[in-house]
Amino acid sequence: MVDNIKRSLLVALWFVFLTFPLMVVKVNTLKSIVEWRWMNMLWVAIGAFALSLVWRWAMARRQLKSKKAEQGEDESVKAGFATRLMEDPKLYKPALIVIALATIVFPLVVDIYQTNIMVLALIFVVLGLGLNVTVGLAGLLDLGYVAFFAVGAYTYGVLNSFYGLGFWTCLPIGGLMGALFGIALGFPILRLRGDYLAIVTLGFGSIAKIVIENWEEVFNGAKGIAGIPRPGFFGAEMNITSATTYTYYLMILMVVFAIFITNRLKDSRIGRAWMALREDEIACVAMGVDMAKTKLGAYAFGAFWAGLAGVIFAARNTYINPNSFTFMESALVLSIVVMGGMGSIIGVIIAALVLILMPEYLRAFSEYRMLMFGAVMVLMMIFRPEGLIANVRRKYTGRKVTTEDANA
Amino acid sequence: MEYFLELSSSGLVRGSIYALIALGYTMVYGIIQLINFAHGEIYMIGAFVALIVSGVLTIYGFSGVSILILAALIAAIYAAAYGYTLEKIAYRPLRNAPRLSPLISAIGMSLFLQNYVLLAQTPDFLRFPALIPDFEFMEPIAHIMGSAELVILVTSAISMVGLTVLIKYTRIGKAMRATQQDMVMARLVGVNVDNVISVTFIIGSVLAAIGGVLVGSYIGQINFYIGFMAGVKAFTAAVLGGIGNVPGAVLGALVLGLTEAYAAGYISSAYEDVFAFGVLVLILILRPSGLLGKAVKQKV
Amino acid sequence: MPETNNTLLEVKNLTMDFGGLRAVDAVSLSVSAGEIVALIGPNGAGKTTFFNCVTGIYKPTKGDVLVHPPEKKSQKINGFKSNRVTTIGMARTFQNIRLFQNMTVLENVMIGRHCRTTTNIVGAILRGKKTKRQERETVERSYELLEKVGLVDDADEFAKNLPYGAQRRLEIARAMATDPFLLLLDEPAAGMNPQETKDLDELIVRIRDTEKIAILLIEHDMKLVMNISDRIYVMEYGKEIAQGAPMDIRNNPKVIEAYLGEETDA
Ligand SMILES: Nc1ncnc2c1ncn2[C@@H]1O[C@H](COP(=O)(O)OP(=O)(O)O)[C@@H](O)[C@H]1O
Numbered sequence A: 001m002v003d004n005i006k007r008s009l010l011v012a013l014w015f016v017f018l019t020f021p022l023m024v025v026k027v028n029t030l031k032s033i034v035e036w037r038w039m040n041m042l043w044v045a046i047g048a049f050a051l052s053l054v055w056r057w058a059m060a061r062r063q064l065k066s067k068k069a070e071q072g073e074d075e076s077v078k079a080g081f082a083t084r085l086m087e088d089p090k091l092y093k094p095a096l097i098v099i100a101l102a103t104i105v106f107p108l109v110v111d112i113y114q115t116n117i118m119v120l121a122l123i124f125v126v127l128g129l130g131l132n133v134t135v136g137l138a139g140l141l142d143l144g145y146v147a148f149f150a151v152g153a154y155t156y157g158v159l160n161s162f163y164g165l166g167f168w169t170c171l172p173i174g175g176l177m178g179a180l181f182g183i184a185l186g187f188p189i190l191r192l193r194g195d196y197l198a199i200v201t202l203g204f205g206s207i208a209k210i211v212i213e214n215w216e217e218v219f220n221g222a223k224g225i226a227g228i229p230r231p232g233f234f235g236a237e238m239n240i241t242s243a244t245t246y247t248y249y250l251m252i253l254m255v256v257f258a259i260f261i262t263n264r265l266k267d268s269r270i271g272r273a274w275m276a277l278r279e280d281e282i283a284c285v286a287m288g289v290d291m292a293k294t295k296l297g298a299y300a301f302g303a304f305w306a307g308l309a310g311v312i313f314a315a316r317n318t319y320i321n322p323n324s325f326t327f328m329e330s331a332l333v334l335s336i337v338v339m340g341g342m343g344s345i346i347g348v349i350i351a352a353l354v355l356i357l358m359p360e361y362l363r364a365f366s367e368y369r370m371l372m373f374g375a376v377m378v379l380m381m382i383f384r385p386e387g388l389i390a391n392v393r394r395k396y397t398g399r400k401v402t403t404e405d406a407n408a
Numbered sequence B: 001m002e003y004f005l006e007l008s009s010s011g012l013v014r015g016s017i018y019a020l021i022a023l024g025y026t027m028v029y030g031i032i033q034l035i036n037f038a039h040g041e042i043y044m045i046g047a048f049v050a051l052i053v054s055g056v057l058t059i060y061g062f063s064g065v066s067i068l069i070l071a072a073l074i075a076a077i078y079a080a081a082y083g084y085t086l087e088k089i090a091y092r093p094l095r096n097a098p099r100l101s102p103l104i105s106a107i108g109m110s111l112f113l114q115n116y117v118l119l120a121q122t123p124d125f126l127r128f129p130a131l132i133p134d135f136e137f138m139e140p141i142a143h144i145m146g147s148a149e150l151v152i153l154v155t156s157a158i159s160m161v162g163l164t165v166l167i168k169y170t171r172i173g174k175a176m177r178a179t180q181q182d183m184v185m186a187r188l189v190g191v192n193v194d195n196v197i198s199v200t201f202i203i204g205s206v207l208a209a210i211g212g213v214l215v216g217s218y219i220g221q222i223n224f225y226i227g228f229m230a231g232v233k234a235f236t237a238a239v240l241g242g243i244g245n246v247p248g249a250v251l252g253a254l255v256l257g258l259t260e261a262y263a264a265g266y267i268s269s270a271y272e273d274v275f276a277f278g279v280l281v282l283i284l285i286l287r288p289s290g291l292l293g294k295a296v297k298q299k300v
Numbered sequence C: 001m002p003e004t005n006n007t008l009l010e011v012k013n014l015t016m017d018f019g020g021l022r023a024v025d026a027v028s029l030s031v032s033a034g035e036i037v038a039l040i041g042p043n044g045a046g047k048t049t050f051f052n053c054v055t056g057i058y059k060p061t062k063g064d065v066l067v068h069p070p071e072k073k074s075q076k077i078n079g080f081k082s083n084r085v086t087t088i089g090m091a092r093t094f095q096n097i098r099l100f101q102n103m104t105v106l107e108n109v110m111i112g113r114h115c116r117t118t119t120n121i122v123g124a125i126l127r128g129k130k131t132k133r134q135e136r137e138t139v140e141r142s143y144e145l146l147e148k149v150g151l152v153d154d155a156d157e158f159a160k161n162l163p164y165g166a167q168r169r170l171e172i173a174r175a176m177a178t179d180p181f182l183l184l185l186d187e188p189a190a191g192m193n194p195q196e197t198k199d200l201d202e203l204i205v206r207i208r209d210t211e212k213i214a215i216l217l218i219e220h221d222m223k224l225v226m227n228i229s230d231r232i233y234v235m236e237y238g239k240e241i242a243q244g245a246p247m248d249i250r251n252n253p254k255v256i257e258a259y260l261g262e263e264t265d266a
């Protein structure tokens, strides 16, 4: 313990040194003034000391855990509360009902502003679920996911402003366009290794933004497209409040739909192939899985949801411009997937809600939001790589049923 | 012709900066197969430290070249310290984790450092003092290549030669090469792999900081976000040349710098990034191991 | 080796270069239906590389790989991707075990069924009659295979939690799930204790006899090799230095020389 404190003091000292020029000194080159912010030094020292202590404790625990795992002391025996909740119908059924009820009454008890934020959070849930397939299940790191989101949003924006097409026509088109772009971009990079993939997808993401910004004739450049209609309901006239509420319910339906579909895919021939590809590409292909088809499927499927979400995003905001589609959005969706636990659907939903709603409600937090995301991504990788809620593998109980089948 | 030379010169300058950053990527990748996504932020932090130091020194009455040298020195020290700490916190605990984990950790670190500088300093662009003096002898060709540009080219060239000597002839250089070839073997023959990795991060960071100082005083302004694009470009350059390959990184950086300069000059500056990534994708499809990289078949 | 009409695999003058290194040098080999054929040789002889070329992991520099699937057209398959080779009917295991670590044991085997089933994304979402049937058959067949290799009780365990010997058997089950006519096993007994090796020995023979799958295996355990193989090929430094029945190989002076100093292994 004394040793820990001594070391943490040293760490604190090191961080005081490290952060000195940036945290303490601030120069105004125009007015030739130096501002010395000595208080910051104190905060850094205290913060670094405390964090170092926590870090040490956490690292020691982590080591203990991996040692235990090596000695075969199985941890899965004492499954976490969340896992138990999900596996026991007596527990999850009532929970599900409560959640469903809360979801339904939500827009009726809060004001339009809150509903609108919730719609945004739900859009990111869908984005998270989509990217979760590409990254979490298939293991294809995509740092330009926001490009497909933009494809969806601009599909609606452009088709509406040029041809007057409505929301319901554009929704499927947006999804398909997303998928199409997913395949088109996926194709040239099929053979790339994971880390090359990261940089190339990042490049595609920035290219998409540059093209939107500079192709004035179609996308109206940096000015963006305004006056995009909200979702319609059989041509009924709606004021903003009811339109927002309506969009909210639409989004809920879409999330349910997305959960349903990704769940089905996860436990299917395709989903298993995706996972196998993530686990070991060479072995997976050697077992007869077509790499190109499987990867393109994962890209297209992930991009499809981004396209759909994009259309809704455009409809929610009624205005889009290139600034909504930067690397930050891609990083945000990625942190949702990472935090949620790669491959885990419930984890992704919780992470999306937390990451989008928290900065909206804790204004003070919003300034530090990206800083925290960054830190959380690092810490999650080190201390809880399986995410908030680990992906639970399905158990197949086919054997007994099938022997009976054979007799019948 | 004049215009072409002008573009070439600016392309080379751009390329040398990319090269200084790309070397860090390529060395780290060569040893631990990690894209150090946060490397661009080290470059940015180097530029910021230089700006702060030179600001303070100017106000306290120092002048000219002494500022440049002190600023560059302190920036290099800080970049080294940041690089070292970065590796220890974000990558070392993940040495044996699946491949995606350290990469995500790196992306997290990149976000963290960007926003740390944003919050500690300012989101706005800061004016960077012109630290590089104007040489008289450059006057006649100043319209093609200015003094600052010359200094950038010369400094980068010296840094790269220095690095080559270090890798080829010093003890630590040999240890680095051994680790790059086979980490397990290197450890068996007594190389302290952890130290080698730390040193690699430190060297890469120092080079990036030099790049940061040069760019700052060349362009004249910096903000917290400059590291991101520069990092991506430098990484592109490293891949272009064949990642893990030191001369390759330099070659890739020059090719990339020239491509961008010509694209910006003859086509449109709005699309220069598109060209940069276009080149990257083309190379990866046609020659996945880069210009100078050796094609290796994964052992199964 | 004269080509009989039940030859399954016929490799002619296969050569593989890595840069300057010739890892496999004009090796010819054939396997007929109902055979267990062994490929032996000191470490680094190029046996695994030979497997990689035959199964489409590497594209051979020179030479031909011909397959004659039972009741189907013969094909030249060099340059085919490994998934096509597997779909044609040759499945393999890996020397350095390559299981899908974070999937369950059962799921690992189910992946083997991938190339024998057809559900696509839309089918998987709609989950119609055909999809359900295929899914049920996949589970059923996978359990069957686990039963054969003695892993049924671990079906829901993650592959990474299995002991070493069990992982090797799981690889065999996974390969068998692709309905091959030829199984290529790369050092299946490596790291196994004598009892496990003996069980493996029986398993391999059983696979040949009851499943009617021919077997080509790389193995260092001479006792196992001599016990079960019908014919043996010997490689050294990329070249094929001998072939024949176990008895002949045992007494072949070239082979003895190649193995000199590797006494412990042999
Ligand atoms: N992907 C590769 N790249 C370069 N050399 C390789 C590769 N795979 C194998 N080799 C080399 O080929 C030779 C044969 O290796 P291998 O086929 O694994 O031998 P064996 O399986 O008989 O022990 C060795 O010298 C090995 O280093």
Ligand SMILES: [Mg+2]
Binding pocket: C047, C048, C049, C095
């Ligand atoms: Mg081998």
